[in-house]
Amino acid sequence: MTSRLGRLAVAFVATAVATLGITVANPAPASAAMTICYNTSQAGAYAGTASQAASIWNNATTNLTLSANCGSNLRIYQITGGGSYAVRTSLGNGRVYIDTQQAAQYSPLRIMTHEIGHILGLPDNYNGNCAILMSGGSAGTSCTNPYPSTTEANRVSSLFAGTLSATERSAGRSADVFRGSWPSVLTPVS
Ligand SMILES: [Zn+2]
Numbered sequence: 671m672t673s674r675l676g677r678l679a680v681a682f683v684a685t686a687v688a689t690l691g692i693t694v695a696n697p698a699p700a701s702a703a704m705t706i707c708y709n710t711s712q713a714g715a716y717a718g719t720a721s722q723a724a725s726i727w728n729n730a731t732t733n734l735t736l737s738a739n740c741g742s743n744l745r746i747y748q749i750t751g752g753g754s755y756a757v758r759t760s761l762g763n764g765r766v767y768i769d770t771q772q773a774a775q776y777s778p779l780r781i782m783t784h785e786i787g788h789i790l791g792l793p794d795n796y797n798g799n800c801a802i803l804m805s806g807g808s809a810g811t812s813c814t815n816p817y818p819s820t821t822e823a824n825r826v827s828s829l830f831a832g833t834l835s836a837t838e839r840s841a842g843r844s845a846d847v848f849r850g851s852w853p854s855v856l857t858p859v860s
Pocket residue numbers: 784785788793794806848849850851
């Protein structure tokens with residue numbers, strides 16, 4: 671009796687897991703995926719970094735696809751001095767500036783995925799947690815994590831699916847400039 675119940679329990683759990691797997695694997699898309707064409711013609715040394723960041727976002731999210739040089743929803747610029755920043759004109763549209771001086775201190779890929787995160791609707795979250803992409807430079811120069819957390823990635827997917835509340839949606843879609851994410855590091859005087 672006991673072993674038969676055990677087998678039944680195992681079968682039940684297996685069925686539940688299989689059902690859960692189907693549910694997770696087939697989320698119903700609320701709308702067609704938006705293609706965000708990014709342009710690296712002025713990205714200088716960071717064109718490859720932009721491609722890596724695009725792959726990271728594409729793998730982590732649904733409802734959007736970052737695609738190279740098919741248009742100019744998103745332009746990437748290499749600059750020197752003044753700090754890396756993002757200008758979002760609307761959800762999925764804007765400009766990202768990568769400062770070579772900051773990219774020598776912080777991980778260039780983390781800077782790139784963070785700044786693109788702003789274009790995709792995310793605000794800054796300076797909590798010092800390296801696992802949070804939008805914590806930016808608050809996690810220190812030793813933090814090289816270029817991946818959005820599950821919460822961050824899911825929020826982007828929701829923004830592009832249009833499933834958030836009107837208030838949340840408008841905050842993520844509004845035009846905005848995001849500066850100061852990467853504080854300059856003082857060089858100790860010896
Ligand atoms: Zn930022």
